[in-house]
Amino acid sequence: MTIEPRNDAFVAFEHVQKSYDGVTLVVKDLNLSIGKGEFLTMLGPSGSGKTTCLMMLAGFETATHGEIKLDGVNINQVPPHKRGIGMVFQNYALFPHMTVGENLAFPLEVRGMGKSEREAKIKRALDMVQMGAFANRRPAQLSGGQQQRIALARALVFDPKLVLMDEPLGALDKQLREHMQFEIKHLHENLGITVVYVTHDQGEALTMSDRVAVFNDGRIQQLAPPADLYERPDNSFVAQFIGENNKLPGTIEELDGDKALVRLGTGELIDATAVNVKQKGDKTLVSIRPERVEFKPEMMPPGAHTIEAEVVEMIYMGDILRAVLKVAGSDDFVMKMRNTLGQTKLSPGQKIKVGWHPQDARALDP
Amino acid sequence: MADAAEPLLTTADGRPLRAALTAAQSRAKRRAFLLVLPLLLFVLLTFLVPIIYMLMRSAEHDGFAASAPALVEWFGANPGFDPANPPEAAYAALVQDLARMQVEKTTGMAGTRINYSVPGTISLFKKGAREAADLTPPYKEALLAVDADWGKPALWRGMLSASDVYTPEFYLVASDMKLTDDGWARGQDNERIYLYLFGKTFLISALITVICLLLAFPVAHLLATLPMSKSALLMILVLLPFWTSLLVRTTAWIVLLQEQGVVNNLLVSVGLIDDDGRLSMMYNMTGTIVAMTHVLLPFMILPLYSVMRVIPPSYARAARSLGATSWTTFRRVYLPQTLPGIAAGSLLVFILAVGYYITPALVGGADGQLISNLISFHMTKSNWSLAAAIAAMLLAAILLLYWVYDRLIGIDRLKFG
Numbered sequence: 001m002t003i004e005p006r007n008d009a010f011v012a013f014e015h016v017q018k019s020y021d022g023v024t025l026v027v028k029d030l031n032l033s034i035g036k037g038e039f040l041t042m043l044g045p046s047g048s049g050k051t052t053c054l055m056m057l058a059g060f061e062t063a064t065h066g067e068i069k070l071d072g073v074n075i076n077q078v079p080p081h082k083r084g085i086g087m088v089f090q091n092y093a094l095f096p097h098m099t100v101g102e103n104l105a106f107p108l109e110v111r112g113m114g115k116s117e118r119e120a121k122i123k124r125a126l127d128m129v130q131m132g133a134f135a136n137r138r139p140a141q142l143s144g145g146q147q148q149r150i151a152l153a154r155a156l157v158f159d160p161k162l163v164l165m166d167e168p169l170g171a172l173d174k175q176l177r178e179h180m181q182f183e184i185k186h187l188h189e190n191l192g193i194t195v196v197y198v199t200h201d202q203g204e205a206l207t208m209s210d211r212v213a214v215f216n217d218g219r220i221q222q223l224a225p226p227a228d229l230y231e232r233p234d235n236s237f238v239a240q241f242i243g244e245n246n247k248l249p250g251t252i253e254e255l256d257g258d259k260a261l262v263r264l265g266t267g268e269l270i271d272a273t274a275v276n277v278k279q280k281g282d283k284t285l286v287s288i289r290p291e292r293v294e295f296k297p298e299m300m301p302p303g304a305h306t307i308e309a310e311v312v313e314m315i316y317m318g319d320i321l322r323a324v325l326k327v328a329g330s331d332d333f334v335m336k337m338r339n340t341l342g343q344t345k346l347s348p349g350q351k352i353k354v355g356w357h358p359q360d361a362r363a364l365d366p
Numbered sequence: 367m368a369d370a371a372e373p374l375l376t377t378a379d380g381r382p383l384r385a386a387l388t389a390a391q392s393r394a395k396r397r398a399f400l401l402v403l404p405l406l407l408f409v410l411l412t413f414l415v416p417i418i419y420m421l422m423r424s425a426e427h428d429g430f431a432a433s434a435p436a437l438v439e440w441f442g443a444n445p446g447f448d449p450a451n452p453p454e455a456a457y458a459a460l461v462q463d464l465a466r467m468q469v470e471k472t473t474g475m476a477g478t479r480i481n482y483s484v485p486g487t488i489s490l491f492k493k494g495a496r497e498a499a500d501l502t503p504p505y506k507e508a509l510l511a512v513d514a515d516w517g518k519p520a521l522w523r524g525m526l527s528a529s530d531v532y533t534p535e536f537y538l539v540a541s542d543m544k545l546t547d548d549g550w551a552r553g554q555d556n557e558r559i560y561l562y563l564f565g566k567t568f569l570i571s572a573l574i575t576v577i578c579l580l581l582a583f584p585v586a587h588l589l590a591t592l593p594m595s596k597s598a599l600l601m602i603l604v605l606l607p608f609w610t611s612l613l614v615r616t617t618a619w620i621v622l623l624q625e626q627g628v629v630n631n632l633l634v635s636v637g638l639i640d641d642d643g644r645l646s647m648m649y650n651m652t653g654t655i656v657a658m659t660h661v662l663l664p665f666m667i668l669p670l671y672s673v674m675r676v677i678p679p680s681y682a683r684a685a686r687s688l689g690a691t692s693w694t695t696f697r698r699v700y701l702p703q704t705l706p707g708i709a710a711g712s713l714l715v716f717i718l719a720v721g722y723y724i725t726p727a728l729v730g731g732a733d734g735q736l737i738s739n740l741i742s743f744h745m746t747k748s749n750w751s752l753a754a755a756i757a758a759m760l761l762a763a764i765l766l767l768y769w770v771y772d773r774l775i776g777i778d779r780l781k782f783g
Binding site for chain 2: 060080082087094095
């Protein structure tokens with residue numbers, strides 16, 4: 001699932017392949033173009049090739065095959081220090097023997113910038129991350145969140161056009177991480193820079209990105225804006241990887257355009273939208289988000305197929321109620337209900353019928 | 367709230383918290399102390415006591431004071447006498463003591479003690495003691511008739527100095543001072559061997575430290591960055607010298623570097639040098655430097671490695687991404703972070719080199735000897751006090767170095783592995 005590289009793309013991977021050992025490919029034929037000012041996230045489990053792609057873009061790894069272009073110029077042979085790309089590392093990589101100010105001065109000094117200009121830029125960058133008062137501290141004297149801000153300021157201080165971030169929030173606690181997500185997003189919007197962001201945290205990817213490239217097994221599985229990714233996954237991997245997901249294995253009974261009727265292993269018939277099934281008789285895995293499952297007949301479209309379900313467990317989670325159901329032989333089918341005033345209370349052992357809008361059930365590859 | 371205003375914290379039953387804590391921990395502390403006690407005693411008996419004893423020997427010698435009581439008493443009664451012209455009473459006391467030495471067989475001891483500051487006095491004492499019983503007054507003339515050297519002012523100064531059990535004499539000798547007829551003075555240039563050897567030892571040690579650093583730095587970096595399987599192999603190669611006897615390693619260098627050795631034979635057979643132009647790389651300073659560098663190299667590699675291993679590669683990557691060339695990255699980001707390792711390795715190698723004995727003794731020849739060889743020389747010549755004085759000066763120099771290091775870099779930043 002790749003899109004053809006556009007000629008006006010700011011960053012372009014063209015048929016990029018990477019192998020470390022000459023036997024297996026870590027990145028398999030990557031084609032990706034990133035527009036100017038875009039916030040693109042590479043999301044995937046560890047070992048999926050996303051970090052390798054970022055390292056190739058930064059210049060720390062060389063592509064085994066293919067071209068990487070920055071602003072229309074092939075940068076395969078350009079050493080990292082001449083690429084002018086800002087980078088934020090997972091462990092921040094702030095130089096421990098320098099103060100915060102010296103850390104920020106470093107990229108400006110190696111560019112031969114004068115002292116007064118340097119100081120103005122450092123001040124601006126520190127103010128940008130609200131760390132103006134910390135220029136004389138050492139990195140070790142700062143908290144994780146503060147170090148993160150400094151790392152961000154250092155990657156931005158020399159006004160790079162492109163900033164790469166390699167799981168920059170991985171070491172922070174949940175609350176701080178969510179806060180920093182918004183700050184990075186705002187910086188991106190205010191500065192108009194292009195950001196390539198690598199993470200394995202899907203929440204982070206959905207919150208911050210313009211587009212998300214989901215990596216698995218050295219390939220981009222889907223490249224789409226967050227809402228599309230969540231609501232219209234292209235294949236079972238993406239459906240499974242992003243958010244919570246119910247999967248029901250079955251066979252295509254009828255196929256009419258994108259409307260499919262699927263017979264489950266236990267014999268029930270359900271409605272689904274055909275995504276990547278070709279013909280009648282194909283094996284498929286139907287994917288339904290837990291919050292799109294309905295058990296009240298009035299909420300389902302007329303004529304929708306329903307199936308029998310038995311409540312196994314109710315979990316109270318505050319804002320939502322989570323019901324674990326026994327459906328079509330499996331007992332880990334999840335349904336989420338908003339905890340509203342008039343919400344029907346279900347209890348374990350209760351028999352109900354569940355159904356859904358056909359477009360919410362996606363018949364994917366098995 | 368101010369500390370003083372805070373009420374004293376107590377336990378639930380009213381005892382002061384601090385006392386309760388001490389009581390609770392005292393058992394654990396006692397056990398911990400008992401566990402280290404054997405080692406403590408061992409170190410005390412076999413290390414600290416001998417060192418203290420040696421240090422005392424460097425400033426204390428009773429070889430003359432104990433065997434010449436009459437003269438000691440006379441010196442005590444006449445502190446302002448003129449060494450150039452001692453009176454009859456002094457000679458009388460000396461003759462009395464010499465006769466006593468002959469009886470008690472302490473002539474050698476007394477003579478040796480004076481000999482330290484006034485060379486050639488052992489035979490003088492032996493001769494004097496043999497004749498002392500037969501001498502008659504006036505003793506001055508009688509003794510001078512036995513040997514005119516008895517009238518030398520330097521000798522009398524030496525005896526005056528030796529009459530005190532505690533003396534700075536050995537430190538003066540170790541600083542190239544010499545007892546002349548007019549008192550202590552700097553020796554002739556060609557006699558000033560101690561300070562010269564001190565200087566040479568420190569210079570050679572510094573040179574070896576620098577060579578070790580230059581050789582060890584790339585190796586340690588390689589060790590720290592190679593994949594585990596390869597770095598383990600390299601580490602074995604680094605540690606191999608540790609598991610080999612020092613004697614074997616030194617002998618191996620002799621085999622390699624001597625005039626009929628492997629290196630010279632190779633160079634002759636290749637035609638780079640003539641058969642009569644063989645390089646002398648052994649039994650001189652070159653041999654000492656080569657062999658000591660080899661022996662001390664692991665002491666530089668290991669502290670460097672332990673520091674480099676924990677420097678994440680992301681620092682170098684960050685520097686490169688910020689626009690630094692690889693040289694700038696090395697100079698401004700990598701090198702400063704290895705400083706604790708460089709400092710620890712250098713200090714270790716330098717201190718070991720300054721006190722190194724066996725390698726220079728085996729391969730140094732006449733020209734490659736260091737200060738510790740001189741200490742050993744004086745110990746074998748039974749001049750323990752002088753050996754102790756030189757050793758104490760060496761110790762003081764090293765402690766000074768250690769202090770300077772602490773002020774400049776900080777001992778707590780030291781990393782040995």
